[in-house]
Structures are given as structure tokens and as C-alpha cells.
Amino acid sequence: MILTGIFQTVEFYVITAFVAAAVIAAVAMPSQKGAARTFFFSGILHSEPQASEPAVTFTVDDDGRLVIDRFGLDGIGAGGAYSLAVTLIGFDVTIEERLTAGDRHGSPVTSATAVLDCFGAERYHFNYRSEATGRGAAFSLNIRPGNRIVRRLL
Numbered sequence: 001m002i003l004t005g006i007f008q009t010v011e012f013y014v015i016t017a018f019v020a021a022a023v024i025a026a027v028a029m030p031s032q033k034g035a036a037r038t039f040f041f042s043g044i045l046h047s048e049p050q051a052s053e054p055a056v057t058f059t060v061d062d063d064g065r066l067v068i069d070r071f072g073l074d075g076i077g078a079g080g081a082y083s084l085a086v087t088l089i090g091f092d093v094t095i096e097e098r099l100t101a102g103d104r105h106g107s108p109v110t111s112a113t114a115v116l117d118c119f120g121a122e123r124y125h126f127n128y129r130s131e132a133t134g135r136g137a138a139f140s141l142n143i144r145p146g147n148r149i150v151r152r153l154l
Contacts, residue, residue: 033090043070043082043114047107054135054153056128062145066116070097072153074133078106084114091122097130119143128153 006012054072061067070082080102087094102109121143128151129136135153 033092036087036089037118039086039088039116039118041084041086041114041116043068043084043112045073045076045078045080045082045109046111046113047078048110052110054133055150056137056153057148057150058126058141059148060141060143060145061115064117064119064121064143064145066119066143068095068114068116070112070114071110073099073110073112075101075104076109077102077104078109079103080109082112082114084116086116086118088118091124093119093124093126095126095128097128097132099130099132 048071052071054074055070057069057071059067059069068084073082076082076099081098081100083098083100085096085098087096123140123142125138125140127136127138130153133153137151137153139149139151141147141149
């Protein structure tokens, strides 16, 4: 009898409405990733004697900078350009590769290097994309001196 009386009181409905509002507020709360920050870095092109398959190597140097080596570039000649647009949202990183073709009759360019100095000593989730080639890779990496990861661009 007492249990049936509880469901008919005003206090029960006030508490139920309060709990429902708290659940809706918790679900509607935005994620805590923070604002997006975008950085731009230019790279250095290299002419290697042999071509290799498209890949990227991420190496953290002794100063905590991230050194990206890009291999398997095709169709970039001398005078071309390799640059990166890095978007950082919390610990999620999107790297957009930007390639500019140069003189195709000169010495062929097969690799490039860029040094990024916008990361703290944390674990980041990377998404590397090349719109020009339609290739990309995704992985996680701790930014600690000596850490290195190699990924093929698929």
C-alpha cells in the first residue's frame, strides 16, 4: 500500500523530472576536446636514386619534434613543393599532405621531409591524408624522444 502511494505524490514526479533533466543535460554536453588549431609546415624535397612504395615514417627527435619522412612520391619534379596542414583537436591530429608538381623534365623527386614542432609529450591519434594521391594512414604515437613508426600509405 505504501509503495502505491509514493507513485501518486507530487514529490515523486518532481524528483523524476529532475533526474530526467540531469540525464538529458549529461547527454547533450559537448565533448571536451577543445578548439581546433591548424599549423602549416613546409617540407624539403629529396631526389633518391631508387623509388620506393608510398609510405611515411614518423620519428620523434631528441628535442621532442616530430620528423616526417615521406617516401614514394611520384610526379613531383625539381621546383615542386611538399607541405603539410596539421589540424590538432585535443589529441586527434589530421595531417593533410599538399603536393605541388614542379618541372617534370628535371631530376625526379621521390621523397620529402618535414619537421613539426607543435606537439607536447602525449599520445596522439594521427590521420595522415594525401588528397593528391588518394592515399592515407591512421595510427597512434607517443611523442617521446626516440619513438618511431612506419606506415604504408594505402
